[in-house]
Amino acid sequence: MERFLQDVKPGEWARVEHIEGGGALRRRMMDMGIVPGVEIEVVRCAPFGGPLQIRLKGYYLAMRRGECAKIIVSVPEQSLLEPSLASR
Amino acid sequence: MKIALMGNPNVGKSTVFNALTGSNQQVGNWAGKTVERKSGVIQRANEQIELIDLPGTYSLTAYSQEEIVTREYILREKPDVVMALVDASNIERNLYLVLQILELAPRVVIGLNMMDLAKSAGIKILSNRLAQVLNVPVVEIVAAKGQGVEEFLSEAIRVGNLKKDPLRDEVPYPEELERRIQAMEHLLADTIWATKYPLRWLAIKRLERDSEIGQTWRSIPQNSKRSKNNDSCCDSGDSIKYVLQDTDTLPGEDLLQAYEVEGWSKDKFEMTVADAKYQYISKILPEFRINEGPIKRTWTDRLDEWILSPIWGYPIMLIILSVVFWFSFVASAPLGGAVSDGMAWAADMIVGLMQKVQIPVAIQSLVRDGIFAGVGAVLAFVPQIAIFFAFFSLMQDSGYLARAAFLGDRFMQLMGLHGKSFFSLVSGFGCNVPGIMATRTLEDPKDRLITMLINPLIPCVPRLGVMSAVVAAFFPGSLGAVIMISLLSLSMILVMFSAILLRRVVKQRERSAFVMELPLYHIPTLRNILLPTWQKTYSFLRRAWTFILVASIVVWVLSSYPQGVPMDETWAGKMGGWLTFIGQPLGFDWRIMVAIVFGFTAKETTLSTLGILYGVAADASQSIAQAMTGAMTPLGAYTFLVVYMLYIPCLASVVTTYKESHSIGWTSFGVVYNLLLSFIVGWLILHVGLFLGIQ
Ligand SMILES: Nc1nc2c(ncn2[C@@H]2O[C@H](COP(=O)(O)OP(=O)(O)OP(=O)(O)O)[C@@H](O)[C@H]2O)c(=O)[nH]1
Ligand SMILES: [Mg+2]
Numbered sequence: 001m002e003r004f005l006q007d008v009k010p011g012e013w014a015r016v017e018h019i020e021g022g023g024a025l026r027r028r029m030m031d032m033g034i035v036p037g038v039e040i041e042v043v044r045c046a047p048f049g050g051p052l053q054i055r056l057k058g059y060y061l062a063m064r065r066g067e068c069a070k071i072i073v074s075v076p077e078q079s080l081l082e083p084s085l086a087s088r
Numbered sequence: 089m090k091i092a093l094m095g096n097p098n099v100g101k102s103t104v105f106n107a108l109t110g111s112n113q114q115v116g117n118w119a120g121k122t123v124e125r126k127s128g129v130i131q132r133a134n135e136q137i138e139l140i141d142l143p144g145t146y147s148l149t150a151y152s153q154e155e156i157v158t159r160e161y162i163l164r165e166k167p168d169v170v171m172a173l174v175d176a177s178n179i180e181r182n183l184y185l186v187l188q189i190l191e192l193a194p195r196v197v198i199g200l201n202m203m204d205l206a207k208s209a210g211i212k213i214l215s216n217r218l219a220q221v222l223n224v225p226v227v228e229i230v231a232a233k234g235q236g237v238e239e240f241l242s243e244a245i246r247v248g249n250l251k252k253d254p255l256r257d258e259v260p261y262p263e264e265l266e267r268r269i270q271a272m273e274h275l276l277a278d279t280i281w282a283t284k285y286p287l288r289w290l291a292i293k294r295l296e297r298d299s300e301i302g303q304t305w306r307s308i309p310q311n312s313k314r315s316k317n318n319d320s321c322c323d324s325g326d327s328i329k330y331v332l333q334d335t336d337t338l339p340g341e342d343l344l345q346a347y348e349v350e351g352w353s354k355d356k357f358e359m360t361v362a363d364a365k366y367q368y369i370s371k372i373l374p375e376f377r378i379n380e381g382p383i384k385r386t387w388t389d390r391l392d393e394w395i396l397s398p399i400w401g402y403p404i405m406l407i408i409l410s411v412v413f414w415f416s417f418v419a420s421a422p423l424g425g426a427v428s429d430g431m432a433w434a435a436d437m438i439v440g441l442m443q444k445v446q447i448p449v450a451i452q453s454l455v456r457d458g459i460f461a462g463v464g465a466v467l468a469f470v471p472q473i474a475i476f477f478a479f480f481s482l483m484q485d486s487g488y489l490a491r492a493a494f495l496g497d498r499f500m501q502l503m504g505l506h507g508k509s510f511f512s513l514v515s516g517f518g519c520n521v522p523g524i525m526a527t528r529t530l531e532d533p534k535d536r537l538i539t540m541l542i543n544p545l546i547p548c549v550p551r552l553g554v555m556s557a558v559v560a561a562f563f564p565g566s567l568g569a570v571i572m573i574s575l576l577s578l579s580m581i582l583v584m585f586s587a588i589l590l591r592r593v594v595k596q597r598e599r600s601a602f603v604m605e606l607p608l609y610h611i612p613t614l615r616n617i618l619l620p621t622w623q624k625t626y627s628f629l630r631r632a633w634t635f636i637l638v639a640s641i642v643v644w645v646l647s648s649y650p651q652g653v654p655m656d657e658t659w660a661g662k663m664g665g666w667l668t669f670i671g672q673p674l675g676f677d678w679r680i681m682v683a684i685v686f687g688f689t690a691k692e693t694t695l696s697t698l699g700i701l702y703g704v705a706a707d708a709s710q711s712i713a714q715a716m717t718g719a720m721t722p723l724g725a726y727t728f729l730v731v732y733m734l735y736i737p738c739l740a741s742v743v744t745t746y747k748e749s750h751s752i753g754w755t756s757f758g759v760v761y762n763l764l765l766s767f768i769v770g771w772l773i774l775h776v777g778l779f780l781g782i783q
Contacts, residue, residue, distance in 0.1 A: 032181065050501075
């Protein structure tokens with residue numbers, strides 16, 4: 001099921017499908033390890049529409065919702081994903 | 089031999105640099121502290137080594153200013169050896185940059201830092217396996233404790249002294265890409281560029297249409313003496329300017345066009361190259377990284393549950409910030425008072441002695457009314473500075489600051505600021521110069537400009553120190569705390585107001601992304617707290633007995649000559665006289681105007697000047713508090729505090745704004761804006777106060 005990263009609930013894992021928009025934003029994300037195929041956990045959302053805390057490749061990132069809305073992910077059956085892949 | 093420290097942000101490069109060179113580069117637990125290169129010379133065996141600390145970067149395709157510094161250094165200066173520092177607790181992402189470095193630099197040593205953190209998170213890294221897989225020497229280190237740092241350096245020296253560049257395995261690229269890289273390599277092999285850079289790297293960059301390929305740059309070293317000047321609060325690194333000398337067009341344009349037709353655009357090449365590197369990392373990872381047992385919930389997870397909690401996050405932040413400011417600027421008042429009284433007592437003692445040995449009265453007055461009144465006034469808030477920096481280092485080094493940025497981002501967004509502006513603004517409390525420089529981490533020049541222009545509205549520690557001294561004099565007890573909080577809130581409100589205003593003035597089309605790393609919490613080492621605190625306090629003290637001393641003597645001379653005339657006919661008095669037309673609407677007398685003008689050189693000078701101007705008049709040793717309270721109403725004092733807090737921070741910050749914005753126009757705009765804002769707000773406060781009948 002495809003969604004925006006923004007809409008993934010805290011505690012859920014998702015796999016990056018692709019990143020909308022090109023140029024600087026995509027490259028910046030690429031440098032931080034957000035490339036298609038990577039698994040991301042949404043850890044929590046800051047209140048009042050603040051940024052999201054996500055976890056990938058064993059580290060934490062904060063990202064604004066605007067940016068998260070550019071990342072399209074697929075949310076697999078949660079039990080199928082191996083969380084140890086992306087956690088420390 | 090030139091050795092450069094490279095790595096992702098926040099992996100401990102500056103910690104290693106400090107340990108090896110004894111420098112005091114800023115260290116803290118958030119990404120993007122170092123924004124300018126900094127070199128240090130060390131001697132090992134009979135080898136002179138120039139070690140260079142570089143800003144952290146996530147990749148060598150750089151966008152923000154501080155990443156460009158690193159990229160330019162590595163491409164244009166070509167160090168003999170690269171010390172690639174890696175965070176062992178976050179090795180997967182860190183290796184991405186390492187692979188890029190390996191493609192570019194022939195001699196590399198990997199330092200596996202934060203081994204302690206990795207261990208406590210249940211990660212085991214087999215460093216010798218890593219060395220085998222990448223065919224590069226690897227040294228395990230715990231930089232914060234100084235473990236392995238010396239070995240890291242000697243390994244780098246050994247690699248630097250090898251007769252031939254070591255051989256290395258290459259990242260395997262998918263067949264389709266590999267073919268194209270080789271075709272490009274073939275075309276480039278005979279150019280002189282192939283002698284300057286590794287062929288493979290050159291070919292990839294050519295395919296990615298990197299604009300730097302083919303350019304020759306000449307460096308113009310900037311006069312670094314200037315940056316070490318006494319009157320600036322901090323060291324801003326060794327910047328270098330480059331001028332473009334030559335641009336070569338490299339072969340391969342036809343090939344690139346042909347690839348474009350086949351669908352291999354610049355973007356596709358970049359993407360595929362990056363993807364191949366990540367895949368390679370995932371492939372080799374299990375060979376050297378072992379997760380011991382089930383995933384452990386780390387300290388970071390547990391703490392963040394509270395600290396970043398939607399409910400508790402803000403109250404906790406409020407408590408922490410209140411504690412910091414309370415201890416630094418309110419609770420410390422008695423300490424400042426004690427220093428001040430001590431200085432007055434010492435002045436009396438010394439002048440008493442001088443009288444006994446019949447030293448001329450003018451000299452006595454210079455010592456008492458010039459040096460002691462001036463320098464003493466400034467020394468009185470050394471305790472504030474020390475306490476504040478201790479807390480500040482604690483917040484920085486533990487990793488809380490990055491959390492505060494996470495929580496505060498919503499407000500940054502409301503103000504239309506970029507999330508990373510938070511660090512620039514917070515650094516401004518320490519000193520506005522690094523605060524302004526910290527805007528380098530903002531990719532968008534417009535975001536940068538706005539943050540740079542509002543930074544001066546954040547009161548830096550010297551300013552806060554002066555303010556708390558004045559507050560303590562006029563508003564003793566808990567009223568002082570209320571006044572201090574009201575001033576800080578005012579500065580926050582004006583920062584917000586100005587940000588929103590500037591958004592309208594500075595036209596901006598696109599907003600840049602906010603992606604920020606939230607590092608693991610570190611237990612701050614005593615060294616990391618006490619050392620920066622001492623260094624900051626010491627540099628402040630040094631300023632007091634160099635710059636402030638000179639300024640005090642100058643002010644004393646100005647306010648004592650021509651001799652025998654009333655105070656307001658001395659040189660200082662005359663000077664103040666010309667300024668009264670500005671001060672009048674605010675109810676400032678000429679002394680305050682003179683003090684404000686002198687404060688432009690360095691903010692503490694305002695206090696030393698006030699000390700002298702009131703002290704000379706009083707003709708006796710007294711603490712500055714006594715002198716000032718007699719001359720101003722509390723409302724007048726409050727107006728003064730507001731104006732003082734808001735007008736241009738100091739010469740150094742203006743110079744930095746110019747250097748960073750490269751624009752006289754915007755720099756002057758900033759200065760004028762600050763001046764106008766401070767006077768208008770001051771005027772409003774005075775008149776509203778008078779209207780309400782407050783004295
Ligand atoms: N636990 C632990 N912490 C470390 C170690 N080495 C450094 N640190 C801490 O890691 C943080 C980052 O260190 P810095 O030296 O400022 O990192 P940097 O690479 O210079 O960072 P930037 O200049 O922002 O790129 C600081 O809080 C250090 O105290 C280590 O081996 N173990
Ligand atoms: Mg650094």
